[in-house]
Amino acid sequence: TRTSRPQRILKAVQTKATVGDPQSVITAIDHFCRHREWAMNVGDEKGSILDSVVNEVSPVTVLELGTYCGYSTVRIARLLPPGACVITLEFNPDYAAIARQVIKWSGLEDKVQLVEGASGDWIPWMKEHFGVQAFDLVFLDHWKERYLPDTKLLEECGLIQKGTVLLADNVICPGTPDYLEYVRNSPHYNSQYYRSHLEYTKAEDGLEKSVFLGY
Ligand SMILES: O=C(NCCCCc1cc2ccncc2s1)c1cc(-c2ccc(F)cc2)cc(O)c1O
Numbered sequence: 001t002r003t004s005r006p007q008r009i010l011k012a013v014q015t016k017a018t019v020g021d022p023q024s025v026i027t028a029i030d031h032f033c034r035h036r037e038w039a040m041n042v043g044d045e046k047g048s049i050l051d052s053v054v055n056e057v058s059p060v061t062v063l064e065l066g067t068y069c070g071y072s073t074v075r076i077a078r079l080l081p082p083g084a085c086v087i088t089l090e091f092n093p094d095y096a097a098i099a100r101q102v103i104k105w106s107g108l109e110d111k112v113q114l115v116e117g118a119s120g121d122w123i124p125w126m127k128e129h130f131g132v133q134a135f136d137l138v139f140l141d142h143w144k145e146r147y148l149p150d151t152k153l154l155e156e157c158g159l160i161q162k163g164t165v166l167l168a169d170n171v172i173c174p175g176t177p178d179y180l181e182y183v184r185n186s187p188h189y190n191s192q193y194y195r196s197h198l199e200y201t202k203a204e205d206g207l208e209k210s211v212f213l214g215y
């Protein structure tokens with residue numbers, strides 16, 4: 001049977017990228033998705049904005065919702081200092097299997113905890129299971145209609161504290177209107193929009209960065 005798109009992305013990494021070199025993994029995926037087959041990675045343009053936010057926050061604990069093939073996981077993990085880590089949740093077991101191999105190829109497996117399951121099921125267990133107090137940075141890139149309920153769940157579970165930064169992908173395309181309305185109108189968040197483009201295209205998209213101000 002035909003290979004899947006994630007399998008073809010992994011093959012591009014294994015043929016074009018150097019083991020242990022995260023930047024070459026990022027470059028290989030971007031080249032494949034720009035010149036061969038579009039795929040829903042955050043991409044190079046929005047990825048540079050993600051990089052600048054990671055560098056600005058210099059987080060110790062990161063939560064990523066939506067791993068896909070691990071592209072943004074590698075982008076985040078390559079910027080983390082020793083001792084810092086990213087917990088990334090992926091619902092689709094086929095995506096998770098590919099992401100594990102992409103993350104391994106990049107040599108960043110010690111900085112990444114990939115968890116298979118649904119965000120709504122796992123968030124309530126994060127403290128107990130991973131010993132997380134609160135997240136310094138949350139990258140939202142999963143089901144767009146889960147951004148708002150999962151943000152409220154993170155608040156309820158005490159996983160968001162003063163200074164926690166939420167960075168949301170796709171707030172224009174496919175769009176997350178209820179989430180945007182919430183973070184932009186809440187007195188508990190300071191929100192700003194980073195205008196960009198949908199990965200590998202000319203369509204408008206962007207990232208919304210929201211800093212929690214405390215209760
Ligand atoms: O759906 C997208 N991304 C989520 C995939 C859902 C996977 C999940 C992960 C997970 C983990 C934990 N709990 C539950 C879930 S559900 C997505 C879609 C587009 C797009 C844009 C224009 C198009 F024409 C067509 C697609 C672009 C993007 O950058 C995306 O991120």
Ligand SMILES: [Mg+2]
Pocket residue numbers: 040041042141169170
């Ligand atoms: Mg996305």
